[in-house]
Amino acid sequence: xxxxxxxxxALMAGGTLPAxxxxxxxxxxxxxGMDHGSGxxxxxxxxxxxxxxxxxxxxxxxxxxxxxxxHRQAVEMADLAPARASDPELKNLALKIKAAQDPxxxxxxxxxxxxxxxxxxxxxxxxxxxxxxxxxxxADDEQMNMLKATxxxxxxxxxxxxxxxxxxxxxxxxxxEQADGANPDAKALAAKIEADQAAEVQTLQRxxxxx
Numbered sequence: 502x503x504x505x506x507x508x509x510x511a512l513m514a515g516g517t518l519p520a521x522x523x524x525x526x527x528x529x530x531x532x533x534g535m536d537h538g539s540g541x542x543x544x545x546x547x548x549x550x551x552x553x554x555x556x557x558x559x560x561x562x563x564x565x566x567x568x569x570x571x572h573r574q575a576v577e578m579a580d581l582a583p584a585r586a587s588d589p590e591l592k593n594l595a596l597k598i599k600a601a602q603d604p605x606x607x608x609x610x611x612x613x614x615x616x617x618x619x620x621x622x623x624x625x626x627x628x629x630x631x632x633x634x635x636x637x638x639x640a641d642d643e644q645m646n647m648l649k650a651t652x653x654x655x656x657x658x659x660x661x662x663x664x665x666x667x668x669x670x671x672x673x674x675x676x677x678e679q680a681d682g683a684n685p686d687a688k689a690l691a692a693k694i695e696a697d698q699a700a701e702v703q704t705l706q707r708x709x710x711x712x
Contacts, residue, residue, distance in 0.1 A: 638670015
């Protein structure tokens with residue numbers, strides 16, 4: 502009320518411009534005080550405090566925790582191909598598998614960190630020893646050691662069959678995520694994994710059939 506009265510008196514006295522400047526300054530001071538209290542626009546604050554990761558459910562978390570070691574084993578198998586494989590098409594496919602799955606490992610690790618969840622698979626779902634329950638397609642230590650001990654056509658055949666089984670396991674996990682997950686990014690990745698690896702299974706089977 503005091504500021505309004507002062508403005509009215511100033512206008513009546515012919516001091517229009519100074520009065521307007523005085524009023525603008527006063528309003529600016531008031532708005533500045535309001536900004537300090539709000540910390541920014543409500544929309545921006547809400548966006549910052551509610552990332553898309555908030556929609557993740559238990560199925561999303563399990564999918565990422567289990568698919569990371571699953572992918573890591575596929576990458577480990579693919580890393581053997583350049584020095585041991587003899588079939589050029591199989592070598593090229595191994596490179597593609599590694600190129601696709603390495604970034605997906607990084608993506609899922611980032612999700613788990615954002616969700617505040619451990620990046621390691623739950624106890625009983627690790628990739629060491631016998632084929633872990635709940636992680637279909639995973640090779641056990643004996644199978645991996647046999648693969649590492651072979652070369653040439655023998656390696657090609659073993660690699661193709663093991664990777665077919667491995668991919669089918671990943672496809673099964675990806676379908677479960679699409680059915681039970683809630684996070685749109687995780688479900689989209691699961692759909693990509695299913696499509697990519699189904700195509701690779703067909704290629705691997707064709708290679709295996711002609712070896």
